[in-house]
Amino acid sequence: MKEVGGFSPYTATEDIDITWKIQKRFYEVWFVPQAVALIQSPATLREYWKQRKRWALGGWHLLRTHKDIFKSWHWRYLWPVYFDFVLGYLWAFCFVFGTLLWAISSIFFHYPLGISPIPAWYGALLSVAGVVQMSVAAFLNYDYDRNLWKTLFWVPWYFLFLFAFGAFTVVWTAPKGLFGSLTGTGKWKSPKRLKMEKPDIRG
Numbered sequence: 001m002k003e004v005g006g007f008s009p010y011t012a013t014e015d016i017d018i019t020w021k022i023q024k025r026f027y028e029v030w031f032v033p034q035a036v037a038l039i040q041s042p043a044t045l046r047e048y049w050k051q052r053k054r055w056a057l058g059g060w061h062l063l064r065t066h067k068d069i070f071k072s073w074h075w076r077y078l079w080p081v082y083f084d085f086v087l088g089y090l091w092a093f094c095f096v097f098g099t100l101l102w103a104i105s106s107i108f109f110h111y112p113l114g115i116s117p118i119p120a121w122y123g124a125l126l127s128v129a130g131v132v133q134m135s136v137a138a139f140l141n142y143d144y145d146r147n148l149w150k151t152l153f154w155v156p157w158y159f160l161f162l163f164a165f166g167a168f169t170v171v172w173t174a175p176k177g178l179f180g181s182l183t184g185t186g187k188w189k190s191p192k193r194l195k196m197e198k199p200d201i202r203g
């Protein structure tokens with residue numbers, strides 16, 4: 001971390017930024033499940049919206065501050081990650097404006113056009129896949145959190161907040177993310193948290 005200059009003050013998502021900087025120095029970053037970190041999500045929709053906005057804004061910052069990876073062939077292994085961000089943000093614009101078109105055409109013309117936000121068969125398929133994935137995660141992480149299975153009920157609803165909130169925050173932060181100043185963007189206030197009980201972790 002010292003070699004890459006530490007955390008950057010020019011991005012709202014400093015963790016992803018420093019990961020990319022470490023990989024640009026040709027180091028590998030690995031996931032270690034044995035490293036237990038206790039975190040807590042925002043407790044209200046308002047705080048969740050603020051968090052998602054910061055994450056979306058940080059994505060724009062990443063696209064701006066790491067576009068230099070295309071200057072060197074040696075960084076080509078980071079190109080797919082960069083393009084994944086770009087495609088994800090393009091999808092967000094398609095979803096938001098497609099949904100607006102669907103709502104306007106449904107209300108005023110009684111003939112829906114665009115993208116319907118109401119889940120169809122693909123929504124059900126996505127929910128089933130999410131429940132299966134979470135079930136596997138609960139099984140693999142039983143040694144670290146014995147109560148993780150209790151969250152299965154919320155998994156299908158999670159996608160609604162993940163995709164809808166995420167898409168709207170990407171569009172909302174686009175002007176500031178693309179054209180705003182990067183100075184001081186690494187400073188942010190943590191959302192309010194509720195006091196959580198000590199998790200049931202095996203010794």
